[in-house]
Amino acid sequence: xxxxxxxxxxxxxxxxxxxxxxxxxxxxxxxxxxxxxxxxxxxxxxxxxxxxxxxxxxxxxxxxxxxxxxxxxxxxxxxxxxxxxxxxxxxxxxxxxxxxxxxxxxxxxxxxxxxxxxxxxxxxxxxxxxxxxxxxxxxxxxxxxxxxxxxxxxxxxxxxxxxxxxxxxxxxxxxxxxxxxxxxxxxxxxxxxxxxxxxxxxxxxxxxxxxxxxxxxxxxxxxxxxxxxxxxxxxx
Ligand code: IPE
Ligand code: IPE
Ligand code: MG
Numbered sequence: 001x002x003x004x005x006x007x008x009x010x011x012x013x014x015x016x017x018x019x020x021x022x023x024x025x026x027x028x029x030x031x032x033x034x035x036x037x038x039x040x041x042x043x044x045x046x047x048x049x050x051x052x053x054x055x056x057x058x059x060x061x062x063x064x065x066x067x068x069x070x071x072x073x074x075x076x077x078x079x080x081x082x083x084x085x086x087x088x089x090x091x092x093x094x095x096x097x098x099x100x101x102x103x104x105x106x107x108x109x110x111x112x113x114x115x116x117x118x119x120x121x122x123x124x125x126x127x128x129x130x131x132x133x134x135x136x137x138x139x140x141x142x143x144x145x146x147x148x149x150x151x152x153x154x155x156x157x158x159x160x161x162x163x164x165x166x167x168x169x170x171x172x173x174x175x176x177x178x179x180x181x182x183x184x185x186x187x188x189x190x191x192x193x194x195x196x197x198x199x200x201x202x203x204x205x206x207x208x209x210x211x212x213x214x215x216x217x218x219x220x221x222x223x224x225x226x227x228x229x230x231x232x233x234x235x236x
Contacts, residue, residue, distance in 0.1 A: 001050050001219055005226050008179035010054040011047070012201065014193055015040070017185025017209030030074045035211040037082050041089065046215040048093040048127040050222075054175055055129055058193050062102065062136030076110050079133065083113040090117075094126035100172035101135035102143070130173055137195040144171050171196060180225050184210040202228045 018032030025031075040057070047055055059079070065072060090097065097117045106114075114133070148170060151157045168177065178194055178201040186207040190198065204221050206213070229236060 001222065005222055007050060007052055007222065008202075008225055010056065010176050010178050010180075010197075011052060012056045012058070012178045012181040012194055012198065013043075014058045014181065014183035014191065015210040015213075016058075016183055016187055016191075018211060020185065021209035021211045029071060032209070032211055033075060033078055037078065037086055039211050039213055041086055042215060043213065043218060044095065044127070044129065045089050045093060046218060048089075048095055052127055055127060056100070056175070056178065056194060056197075057129065057131050058135065058191075059131050059133045060101075060135070061132075061192055062134055062139050063192065065105075065134075076107055079110050080113045083117045087117060090121055090124070094124040095121060096124040096126075096128045097121045098128060098130045098173050098175075100130055100132045100140070102139055103134070106134050128175070130175060132193070135172075136192045137190075138192060140172055140194075141196065168196065177201070180204065180221070182206065182221050184208055184213050200230070200232055202230065 015036060018036045019029035020032070021035065022029050022032035044055075060075060064075075087097070089095070099114050099118065103111055110133075114131075144167065148157070148162060148167075152159070152162075168174075175197070178198045180203075181190075181193070181198055181201045182204045183189075184206055186205060188205055202225055204224055206217060206221065208217055
C-alpha cells in the first residue's frame with residue numbers, strides 16, 4: 001500500500017463469485033468457498049496491517065438458504081472449521097470479531113463457534129471484523145423496528161429519541177456508516193447488504209472472483225477510493 005492514501009474508516013466487502021471461480025476450473029462450487037477462506041485470511045491480515053478500523057464482510061445472506069441443501073451444509077461446516085482453525089491470526093493482530101444477522105435458523109454448532117469467537121476477541125482494539133452471516137438488510141430493519149417499538153411500549157424511550165443516528169446505533173451492531181463497498185465478481189448490486197449503512201458509501205465492482213481478490217486487488221480498490229470526490233449532498 002502506497003503511503004499517504006486515505007484508508008476508508010469502514011469498508012464493506014461482498015465476497016461474491018466463489019461458485020463461478022470453481023466452475024471455470026471444472027471444480028464443484030464448494031471448492032470456491034473453500035479457496036475463499038484462504039483469500040479472506042490473507043486479506044484480513046493485510047487490512048489489519050494497513051490500519052483498517054472496521055470491515056463488514058458479507059458471508060451468507062438470508063436469501064442464501066434458497067441454495068441446494070448440500071451447498072448450505074458445506075458452508076455451515078466451513079464456517080465452523082474456519083472460525084475454530086483459520087482465525088488464529090486474530091490474537092496476534094488484535095482483531096475483534098462481531099456478527100450481524102439472524103440467529104434463526106443457523107445450526108447450534110455454528111452459533112457456538114460464532115459466540116466463542118466473539119467472546120475470545122471482545123477486548124481487541126485493532127481491526128473490527130463484522131461478519132454478516134444469515135444477514136439481510138431488510139431483516140435487520142424489521143428486527144430493529146421491532147426492538148425500538150418494544151422499548152417505546154415499555155416507556156424506555158420517547159418518540160423524539162428516534163433519530164437517524166439512534167437507528168444507526170441500534171441496528172444489529174453499533175458501527176460507523178460504510179465509506180466504501182467492494183463487490184467482487186462484476187455483479188452490480190447490493191443483494192440486501194447494509195442498505196441503511198451504505199447510504200453515502202462509494203461503490204467499487206472489480207471483475208475478479210473473490211477467491212482471486214488478492215492484497216494487490218485491495219490496493220487497487222483503495223487507490224480508486226482516493227480518486228472519488230465525496231460530496232454528501234453538498235458542493236465541493
Ligand atoms: C459468494 O459466492 C459466496 C456466498 C454467497 C456464500 P457465490 O457462491 O455466490 O458464487 P457465484 O456468485 O455463484 O459465482
Ligand atoms: C450476495 O451474493 C451474498 C454474499 C456474497 C454472501 P449472492 O451471490 O447471494 O447474490 P445474488 O443472488 O447474485 O444477488
Ligand atoms: Mg453469487
